[in-house]
Amino acid sequence: MKSSTYYAIFALAGIFCAMLATAVAWGGPSTPVPIASINDPFKSVDFSKIPALKNYQGADGEQLFYREYAPQGDNKIAIVCQSRAAA
DSSP states (O other): OHHHHHHHHHHHHHHHHHHHHHHHHHTSOOOOOOOHHHHGGGTTOOGGGSOOOEEEEOTTSOEEEEOOOOOOTTOOOOOOOOOSSOO
């Protein structure tokens, strides 16, 4: 009974080592191809007229960035979004 357990453990270890060697030999994951349906709509947008980024330091010491847009008429709105991506 003990020897069959050892054989199973060695077999699983061998399979794991073979999978690891295969992954190393093939070079690991590659960068995925951009999805055109997501990226293409933004190719025609003119980003030259957007306001410059402004920043301030939050209470926790993090730099927070925002863009300030002039209100159109009497209506005003504030939009807050948290993201680590480039704005």
